[in-house]
Amino acid sequence: xxxxxxxxxxxxxxxxxxxxxxxxxxxxxxxxxxxxxxxxxxxxxxxxxxxxxxxxxxxxxxxxxxxxxxxxxxxxxxxxxxxxxxxxxxxxxxxxxxxxxxxxxxxxxxxxx
Amino acid sequence: xxxxxxxxxxxxxxxxxxxxxxxxxxxxxxxxxxxxxxxxxxxxxxxxxxxxxxxxxxxxxxxxxxxxxxxxxxxxxxxxxxxxxxxxxxxxxxxxxxxxxxxxxxxxxxxxxxx
Numbered sequence: 697x698x699x700x701x702x703x704x705x706x707x708x709x710x711x712x713x714x715x716x717x718x719x720x721x722x723x724x725x726x727x728x729x730x731x732x733x734x735x736x737x738x739x740x741x742x743x744x745x746x747x748x749x750x751x752x753x754x755x756x757x758x759x760x761x762x763x764x765x766x767x768x769x770x771x772x773x774x775x776x777x778x779x780x781x782x783x784x785x786x787x788x789x790x791x792x793x794x795x796x797x798x799x800x801x802x803x804x805x806x807x808x809x
Numbered sequence: 810x811x812x813x814x815x816x817x818x819x820x821x822x823x824x825x826x827x828x829x830x831x832x833x834x835x836x837x838x839x840x841x842x843x844x845x846x847x848x849x850x851x852x853x854x855x856x857x858x859x860x861x862x863x864x865x866x867x868x869x870x871x872x873x874x875x876x877x878x879x880x881x882x883x884x885x886x887x888x889x890x891x892x893x894x895x896x897x898x899x900x901x902x903x904x905x906x907x908x909x910x911x912x913x914x915x916x917x918x919x920x921x922x923x924x
Contacts (some may be wrong), residue, residue: 699853729910737902739914754908786854793910796842802855 698723699787708807714775717804721768723788725799728770730754730762732786733803742785745770746793774806782808811836811903815915822891823923829876830886830918832901842904843877844912845886849897857899860884891922 697788701720709715717762730742741754745764762772768789784805788798812835814821822828834843845857860868861876867875872892876885901915 709894727910729912731912732869738916739912741911741913743908752911773850784852788854790910794906796844796904796910797893798856798910798912800846802853804849804851 700725700787700799701743702785702787702801704804705802706805706807706809710776711720711777711808713777714773715777716771716773717785717806719770719772719789719801721770721787722799725789725791726768727790727792727795728768729766729788729790729798730770731786731788733786734755734780734782739786742772744793746748750771759779769770777808779808782806799800811838811905811913813901813903813913813915815899815901815918817918819917819919819921821923822888824893827887827889827893828891828920829860830888830899830901830920831917832884834882834884834901834903834915836882836903838905838907840906842906843866843875843884844902844904845873845875845884846900846902846914847897848900849893852898853920858891875877888920893922893924895913896920896922 727746729744744752764770786801786803788800841862843860848853872889902912
């Protein structure tokens with residue numbers, strides 16, 4: 697079966713712009729989580745969604761937001777981009793909260809210039 | 810808040826030999842899960858092995874096994890018969906059952922398997 701699909705794979709944006717990243721979970725998976733990976737801060741949790749509801753949010757400013765659609769696909773949005781937002785953004789899906797068989801996507805590499 | 814520490818930024822091992830990656834964590838919780846993930850250059854995070862804190866028996870998956878010491882809050886990964894395809898970043902991760910699906914990761918260990 698298809699894995700977790702993240703689009704686009706690479707993205708270059710200018711400071712001050714906004715960006716939307718997409719994550720399509722494995723078919724049947726309803727829980728989606730997002731992580732930011734940077735050389736300096738490592739892997740940090742952004743959000744978790746289940747049944748179109750945000751269940752948890754990490755310690756990130758309000759410029760970072762997300763949503764989940766009825767088909768479990770999720771998007772995250774970053775507004776007013778800063779250089780420090782340059783990172784690999786990873787999405788993971790699982791059947792539901794409490795199922796710890798996460799499957800990660802290959803991520804979106806965002807570069808802010 | 811939980812913290813996960815991987816004290817070895819880089820390690821190398823000869824093909825076919827055994828290597829152990831270290832991980833320690835800090836938590837006041839009693840029920841939690843621990844994971845080792847592998848991240849090759851393809852960037853996808855791949856689950857290597859998982860351990861439930863309530864299980865005393867150490868988890869094993871083929872050439873991969875863990876040494877889980879709950880009292881010491883230690884969770885090391887042993888890779889036996891290392892293969893060139895094991896070259897990757899390895900991340901130790903912690904999950905608290907009571908805090909949702911939120912993984913806390915260590916800083917990672919870059920493992921190089923040499924032919």
